[in-house]
Amino acid sequence: MEEYLARTYNNLKTGNFAKLTIVIGNESCDLDSAASSLVYAAYLYWQYQQIKCKTCSKGYRDETFKDDLFVAVLNVNREDFPIKTEIGYCFDKHGVEKSHLVFRNDYDFEELVKSQPTSVILVDHHVLARQDLFLAPYVTEIIDHRPKDKSAWNFKEDTRTTIEIVGSCCTLVGERIKHLSTVLGKDVEFFQTHPICIELLHSTIILDTANFSKEYNKATKKDEEIILFLESFIEPFNYEENRQCKHQQLQGAKSDVSALTAAQLLRKDYKVFGPVFVPVFPILVEEVLQKPHIKQALHDALSTHGCKLALLLGMRINTEEMSRDAALCCGEGSEDTVAELKKMIEECKTPPFQLVPSSIKTDIQHCVYYKQLNLSATRKQYVPVCNAFIEMSKKKK
Numbered sequence: 001m002e003e004y005l006a007r008t009y010n011n012l013k014t015g016n017f018a019k020l021t022i023v024i025g026n027e028s029c030d031l032d033s034a035a036s037s038l039v040y041a042a043y044l045y046w047q048y049q050q051i052k053c054k055t056c057s058k059g060y061r062d063e064t065f066k067d068d069l070f071v072a073v074l075n076v077n078r079e080d081f082p083i084k085t086e087i088g089y090c091f092d093k094h095g096v097e098k099s100h101l102v103f104r105n106d107y108d109f110e111e112l113v114k115s116q117p118t119s120v121i122l123v124d125h126h127v128l129a130r131q132d133l134f135l136a137p138y139v140t141e142i143i144d145h146r147p148k149d150k151s152a153w154n155f156k157e158d159t160r161t162t163i164e165i166v167g168s169c170c171t172l173v174g175e176r177i178k179h180l181s182t183v184l185g186k187d188v189e190f191f192q193t194h195p196i197c198i199e200l201l202h203s204t205i206i207l208d209t210a211n212f213s214k215e216y217n218k219a220t221k222k223d224e225e226i227i228l229f230l231e232s233f234i235e236p237f238n239y240e241e242n243r244q245c246k247h248q249q250l251q252g253a254k255s256d257v258s259a260l261t262a263a264q265l266l267r268k269d270y271k272v273f274g275p276v277f278v279p280v281f282p283i284l285v286e287e288v289l290q291k292p293h294i295k296q297a298l299h300d301a302l303s304t305h306g307c308k309l310a311l312l313l314g315m316r317i318n319t320e321e322m323s324r325d326a327a328l329c330c331g332e333g334s335e336d337t338v339a340e341l342k343k344m345i346e347e348c349k350t351p352p353f354q355l356v357p358s359s360i361k362t363d364i365q366h367c368v369y370y371k372q373l374n375l376s377a378t379r380k381q382y383v384p385v386c387n388a389f390i391e392m393s394k395k396k397k
Helices: 002-014 031-055 078-083 085-093 109-115 130-138 169-184 189-193 195-208 221-234 239-255 262-268 294-304 335-347 379-396
Strands: 020-024 069-074 118-123 139-144 160-163 270-273 276-281 309-317 322-330 355-358 367-372
Touching: 002 031, 002 069, 020 031, 020 109, 020 130, 031 069, 031 085, 031 118, 031 169, 031 189, 031 195, 078 085, 078 262, 085 195, 085 239, 109 118, 109 130, 118 130, 130 139, 139 169, 169 189, 169 195, 169 221, 189 195, 189 221, 195 221, 195 239, 221 239, 239 309, 262 270, 262 276, 262 294, 270 379, 276 294, 276 379, 294 309, 309 335, 309 379, 322 335, 335 379
Parallel strands: 020 069, 020 118, 118 139, 139 160, 276 309
Antiparallel strands: 270 276, 309 322, 322 367, 355 367
């Protein structure tokens, strides 16, 4: 992994490559997006080396010859990486050198993709954020684990897609690598020679499924199949104990946000759906709303992203139970708009969020707070409601 990261980082910096392939996750840049992009890019680099050895000869590989480049881009600004606490913990634990990672603001990617032959692979999303819309013509493959959204589908007809609802995108990445390795005639060689990639996939699936918690209800049969496949290489002494220990450590790192300001918390894991800013927290919204300067931080976040409303989603997991809550907030002059979205999330039946309005002390004037009794409903389940709200708003204009 280190050799791949160092070579990729240096070759991208010096322009020493023929064709560029970018593997990039979604703008929230959680561990699933980060690990999926890094592992899949590392695999594509390894696969290229295997094929190159068969088809190329040393006779014409002189000093002018340039290899193709496969770059994992973490879709977050470099200065914001420290707020991704679970990614930092996981990468440190498994020896991923952070100085050789490539971040969203390291390059002008809009200019970069225009200047040489480029392919883009999307992992853990298939709806591009506003700032990434320029990537659409270059997308050749998509691997995602959320419901397919055709409302903003503007990719080429021959784009290869793997879109399937599973607990973690890393499950689909692991399955894809497994399949491609078999086609290559190498079966498990990549996994045997890349233990860091195994650990990254395994850790992420454990975190994303809350260690296959029935209460969380996100794990699928395919998640279990891939985790067992990965564990055939890890060979832990006690499988259940290993999973539980990993989950506790990762969840602890993810929830360790005590040092973060209100503004940093709002940037830690967010997505934007039209006029709706939707951050997710590894702690309860109730705690976030008590943070110093939260009112100004939320105002700034809405302004930065051109949003009118904020849908805040929180979750707390400990060894005994899971809790979820939510809040819907808006700035001055958007009271009528927030009332419409409020009605939609409260009346949603697919799935029912089971939102219970509750009182809470906060400096934010226009804020409705809820306890969420449906513990399996995550941001993914709120996306269709946000999209329906956007369409309804368009019709009223």
